[in-house]
Amino acid sequence: MAELDELTPNYRRAQRRWPDAPSLAQHYNALASCFVGGGFGLVEHVKSFLESVCVTIMGELREPMPSSAPSTTELLVAALGPLGLRNTKGSSKLDKVLSGFNRLADALADMRNETGPVAHGKDGFLDAVRTDHARAFLAVGDAIVGLLLNALEGREPDLSATREPYESFPHLNERIDRAVSVVARVDEDGDRAVVVFSVAMGPRGEVIELRVEPSRLLYGIDREAYIEVLKSADLAASEAEDEDEISDIESTQATKIVEIPWVTTEPGPQVVFVSKYTGRLELHREGLVDFLKGEKVSPRQEDSDGNFLVDSLLATIDQNAGLDWTERARIQARLKVACKRAFVHFGLDAPQADEIAGRLMVWLRVQAGSRLAEAEVPADVA
Structure with missing residues (x-):
């Protein structure tokens, strides 16, 4: 596991960015196990991890799916576009870089089809991916994931859609905590107790009232x-x-x-x-x-x-x-x-x-x- 993170750190970096994303965590664990276990299915896991990162970013940025069954390259283009990394058909020198990454995504899909033992019913005697090939596959995926994360980190997230945890925004949390006053009380809603938070904000003391069941409060804060x-x-x-x-x-x-x-x-x-x-x-x-x-x-x-x-x-x-x-x-x-x-x-x-x-x-x-x-x-x- 440590060798994988040292060789290709961006997989772990993506998983830590969205620690509550179960699918991404499963893809990372499968990738790590495959790497340690000799490479069987490695290409498929690299491809799946990359696609999962693309879809997660698109969800945060409220981007629609490019098609009903998009390819890896189509997902990459759709994820990079709203991050300001859109191919402008030659009007920018960045286009060559983006084109190169698109070719890497295409190559990853081609390698998966040709050498991936999990893809399309391969021969039962097909050997596991060799070490040098495995490193190449990992490096390709790591480079693309790194590009996505670097572009995303320079952008303010959509707070209404982001899946990043509360701890990712300490500067915003502190601004809110300093700017409001809170009064809490217990109210009755039928035969149930409800915790009511009255949050006063602004110079006029406008109040937002939040009514939370004790079960919901405990479930969300302390499982x-x-x-x-x-x-x-x-x-x-x-x-x-x-x-x-x-x-x-x-x-x-x-x-x-x-x-x-x-x-x-x-x-x-x-x-x-x-x-x-x-x-x-x-x-x-x-x-x-x-x-x-x-x-x-x-x-x-x-x-x-x-x-x-x-x-x-x-x-x-x-x-x-x-x-x-x-x-x-x-x-x-x-x-x-x-x-x-x-x-x-x-x-x-x-x-x-x-x-x-x-x-x-x-x-x-x-x-x-x-x-x-x-x-x-x-x-x-x-």
Whole structure:
């Protein structure tokens, strides 16, 4: 990769000019891989990269396509024209230079047709492009791309159409930041919150109001934060569904209250995170480890505080399972929610955690039902 950039720097230069252009990045990566791998398909990749640069420039300058199926040379002419490099049919000495570059583009297409192994169904025994030929192809493309970039850099871009990133215009950004004042507030749009930016500008303080959804703001500025908030939103929605499920179970069952002095009101789902569990469920550790492996979940997942998944699950199950838990749907629902929250804490997304927690309840009823049903009576109750 370094040798390619040193030998022909303009390919990387073009890719860095439009870092958010996926097609250009793919062409560059394919070209670099081809160069390292012996040259198979090199001519095709050089030609494709050049055409991609031409089309990108034309898009920024709002230039139409020269035809429905333009050749490489036609694209080059169409891209150079609005940059002030148009052939004037002999009235300028620059015409010879432009004519030379046009011939290079024609030659590149001819070389692609003749020696490119990817083009037009070549013989299966055709050798990869030799090193000296590869360098020639690369040099031709690099020279043309360099001409395009040099001409483009001397021109002020059309800000309404350019695909260059925000960071490419620090001088313009600073002018705007110094010239405006901004007031932000949160407004309601139906059942959604909207961030409203009021940007005052000019001597009269004319105001431009921008209304942006939080999701759009996060997506455009901080994609990682967008993903984190999305996970939290999914978890909150899932937990609300879990609470509704517990409430539904409670409301549909006939509840008979039995006065037992040492039994208190059932708490909500409680998640316990520990680094080492040593309790009544220790004998089920190996079985739980096998269950997690079967679900393709690592039992030794560790959080930032040094707590482990398998130990935390055992402690959470121990904390939430009580008397007759296998017969009481509410306790089962509470236990499932607690285990689900433990899974989410250790990195699983909410839907996956919900599915695994459901299967864990089945496993518990089969493997540890009787053991969990043995309620531990406090020492002062005989």
